[in-house]
Amino acid sequence: MDFSTLFTTILHGLTLGMVLMLVAGGLTIIFGMLEVLNFAHGSLYMLGAYFGYTTVYLTGSFWLALLIAPLVVGVVGFIIEFFSLRPLYGRPPLHHLLLTFGISLIVQNGIKFIWGNDIYSIEMPEFLAGATNLFGIYYPTYRLFVLLFSVALAIGIWLLISKTRWGVVVRAGTEDIETLEAHGIDTRKVFTLVFVGCASFAALGGAVVAPMRTVYPQMGVDIIIDAFIVVIVGGLGSIRGAVIGALIIGQAIQLGAVFLTGFADAAIYIVMAAILLFRPSGLVPETQ
Amino acid sequence: MIFRAKNMYPLMVLALLLLLPLGSPVLYSDYYLDLFTKVLIFGIMLLGYDILAGYTGLVSLGHALFFGLGGYTAAYTINHLTSNLFPVLVIALLATVVVGLFVGFFSTQTKDIFFVFLTLAFAQLFYLVAFNLTTVTGGDNGISIAKATIGIPGVWEAEIARPFGFYYLVLFFFVLVYLICRRVINSPFGKVLVAIRENEERVSYLGYNIRKLKIKSYMISACMATVAGVLFGTYQDFVSPGMLSWTLSGDLILMSVLGGIGTLVGPVLGGAIIILLGDELSSITENWMIFIGGFFVLTIIFAPGGVMGLLSKIRWRNKQ
Numbered sequence: 001m002d003f004s005t006l007f008t009t010i011l012h013g014l015t016l017g018m019v020l021m022l023v024a025g026g027l028t029i030i031f032g033m034l035e036v037l038n039f040a041h042g043s044l045y046m047l048g049a050y051f052g053y054t055t056v057y058l059t060g061s062f063w064l065a066l067l068i069a070p071l072v073v074g075v076v077g078f079i080i081e082f083f084s085l086r087p088l089y090g091r092p093p094l095h096h097l098l099l100t101f102g103i104s105l106i107v108q109n110g111i112k113f114i115w116g117n118d119i120y121s122i123e124m125p126e127f128l129a130g131a132t133n134l135f136g137i138y139y140p141t142y143r144l145f146v147l148l149f150s151v152a153l154a155i156g157i158w159l160l161i162s163k164t165r166w167g168v169v170v171r172a173g174t175e176d177i178e179t180l181e182a183h184g185i186d187t188r189k190v191f192t193l194v195f196v197g198c199a200s201f202a203a204l205g206g207a208v209v210a211p212m213r214t215v216y217p218q219m220g221v222d223i224i225i226d227a228f229i230v231v232i233v234g235g236l237g238s239i240r241g242a243v244i245g246a247l248i249i250g251q252a253i254q255l256g257a258v259f260l261t262g263f264a265d266a267a268i269y270i271v272m273a274a275i276l277l278f279r280p281s282g283l284v285p286e287t288q
Numbered sequence: 289m290i291f292r293a294k295n296m297y298p299l300m301v302l303a304l305l306l307l308l309p310l311g312s313p314v315l316y317s318d319y320y321l322d323l324f325t326k327v328l329i330f331g332i333m334l335l336g337y338d339i340l341a342g343y344t345g346l347v348s349l350g351h352a353l354f355f356g357l358g359g360y361t362a363a364y365t366i367n368h369l370t371s372n373l374f375p376v377l378v379i380a381l382l383a384t385v386v387v388g389l390f391v392g393f394f395s396t397q398t399k400d401i402f403f404v405f406l407t408l409a410f411a412q413l414f415y416l417v418a419f420n421l422t423t424v425t426g427g428d429n430g431i432s433i434a435k436a437t438i439g440i441p442g443v444w445e446a447e448i449a450r451p452f453g454f455y456y457l458v459l460f461f462f463v464l465v466y467l468i469c470r471r472v473i474n475s476p477f478g479k480v481l482v483a484i485r486e487n488e489e490r491v492s493y494l495g496y497n498i499r500k501l502k503i504k505s506y507m508i509s510a511c512m513a514t515v516a517g518v519l520f521g522t523y524q525d526f527v528s529p530g531m532l533s534w535t536l537s538g539d540l541i542l543m544s545v546l547g548g549i550g551t552l553v554g555p556v557l558g559g560a561i562i563i564l565l566g567d568e569l570s571s572i573t574e575n576w577m578i579f580i581g582g583f584f585v586l587t588i589i590f591a592p593g594g595v596m597g598l599l600s601k602i603r604w605r606n607k608q
Contacts, residue, residue, distance in 0.1 A: 099588040105581030112575045232405050262420045269409040280398045
C-alpha cells in the first residue's frame with residue numbers, strides 16, 4: 001500500500017470518527033445524566049437526514065436544512081422524552097433500552113411509510129463539491145467540511161459544558177443527580193433539555209452527513225450499533241471516553257475496509273471484543 | 289379445587305396443541321399449520337432464552353448465533369454425512385458446546401449492557417463469516433438442505449412428512465424442552481440463577497461461583513436455540529445468513545418482553561402473538577413492524593410484566 005492511500009484512509013477514518021462522535025456524544029451524555037440507554041438515538045440522526053433531505057427538496061437551501069432538521073427533531077425528542085421516558089425514570093436501564101428499541105422500530109417503519117424504501121441523496125453546496133489538494137493528495141472537499149464542522153461543533157459543546165453555568169449543571173448531573181437536586185435545580189427540566197439538545201445534535205449530524213453517505217431507512221440502525229460500540233469501548237457515561245472511542249472505531253472501520261476486504265465489518269467487533277476482554281467497563285470507566 | 293384446576297392448564301394446552309392440525313384444512317388452510325410450526329420452533333428457542341434473559345437476567349443480543357449454528361450444522365451434516373435427524377442434532381449440539389463455551393466464557397466476564405453488546409459482537413462475527421465465506425456457506429444465497437429423515441439408521445428410516453409429521457415432531461421437541469426448562473428453573477440451580485438476577489453480590493457471598501453458574505445458564509439456553517435452529521433449517525430445507533442476523537436476536541427480546549419475561553410460558557406466548565399478528569398485519573402494510581413497535585412501547589410503559597404480568601394482575605384482583 002502506498003502512502004497516499006493510507007493517508008486518505010486515515011483521513012476517512014477521522015471524518016467517520018467525528019460523525020460517530022456526534023451521535024455517540026449525545027448517547028453518552030444521555031446515559032450519564034438520565035441513565036437511559038437510548039437505542040432511538042440513531043433514529044433521531046436518521047430523522048435529521050430525512051428532514052434535511054425534504055428541506056433541500058422544498059427550498060433548495062442546504063444551510064436551511066442544517067437549521068430545520070435539528071429544530072424539528074428537537075420537537076420529536078421532546079415528545080419521546082416527555083411521553084415515554086418520563087414515566088420510566090428510576091426503572092432499570094434495560095427498560096429504557098427496550099423502550100427506545102421499540103421507538104426505533106416505530107421511527108424506522110414510519111420513515112418507510114412516509115418516504116418509502118428509496119435511497120436519497122442531498123446535493124451539497126457547489127463550493128464544497130470537488131476535491132482539495134492536501135499536501136499533494138486530493139481529498140473530497142465535502143468530507144473535509146464534515147470533519148471541520150464536527151470538530152467545531154465538538155469544541156462548541158465542550159466549551160458549553162466546561163465553561164458555562166449550563167455546563168456545570170450537566171457535569172454535576174452526570175456525577176450525582178441527588179446532590180444536584182438538593183441544590184434546588186429542577187432535574188426533570190434539565191433532563192428534558194438535555195435529551196432535546198442531544199436529539200438536535202444527532203439530527204444535525206444526520207443532516208450534515210447526508211450528502212456524503214446518502215439517506216436510507218436502515219441508516220439509523222447502522223449508526224446506532226456503531227455508536228453504541230463507541231460508547232461501550234470508551235466507557236458508558238464518559239464524554240472523554242466517547243471521543244477516544246469514536247476515534248478508535250472510525251479508524252477500525254476504515255482500516256478494516258482496506259485490510260480486511262470482505263470482512264471489513266468484522267474489524268469493529270474484533271476491536272470491541274478485544275477492548276472489553278481487557279477492560280470490561282471500557283477505556284474510561286465512569287467514576288462512581 | 290383451585291390447585292387442581294391449575295394443574296389441568298398445561299394438559300389442556302397440550303391437548304389443544306395436539307388437536308391443532310386436525311382443524312386443517314377445514315377450519316384453516318395448511319398455511320396456518322406452517323405458522324403454528326414456526327411458532328413452536330421459535331417457542332423452543334424462547335424457552336431456552338428465558339432461562340438466560342428472564343431467570344438469570346443476562347440479556348443477550350446474540351442468540352441468533354446458536355439458531356444459525358444449528359441451522360448451518362444441520363445443512364452440512366444432512367448434505368454430506370447423514371440425513372437422519374438424531375445424529376444431526378447430536379453433532380449440532382456438540383458444535384454448540386464448543387462455540388458456546390468459548391463465547392459464554394468471555395461474554396459472562398461482563399454484565400448488563402456490556403454483556404448485551406459483547407454477545408452481539410460474537411454473533412455478528414459468525415454472521416459475517418456466513419455472509420462472506422461464500423465458498424463454504426453459500427454467502428447471501430444460503431444452502432439448500434436435502435430432506436431430513438427420522439428413525440434408526442440402517443433399520444428403519446423415513447422422510448418426515450409435511451406438514452403434519454413435522455408439526456408433531458416439533459411439538460415433541462417443544463414439550464421436551466418445556467419440561468427440561470421447568471425442571472431447571474424449579475431446581476436449586478434455577479433458584480440460584482434467580483438469586484443472581486436479583487443480587488449477584490449476595491449470591492457470591494454465599495460461596496457460589498457466579499461465573500460458572502452464568503456459563504451453565506448460557507449453555508442451556510444456547511442448546512435450546514441450537515435445537516430450534518436444526519428444526520428450522522430442516523423444516524425450511526434451507527439456511528441463510530438471516531438466521532444469524534442480530535435482528536432475529538432483537539425479535540427474541542421483543543417476543544420475550546411482550547409475553548412476560550421470566551415466566552417461561554410468557555415468551556412463547558409473545559412469540560406466538562408476534563408471529564401470528566405479524567402475519568395478519570403484513571397483509572395490510574409491509575411496514576407492519578410499526579404496530580409491533582407501538583405495542584411494545586405501550587407494554588414497557590404500562591405493563592412491564594408483559595401479557596403474563598397482566599394476567600396475574602387480573603387474577604390477583606379477582607381474588608381480592
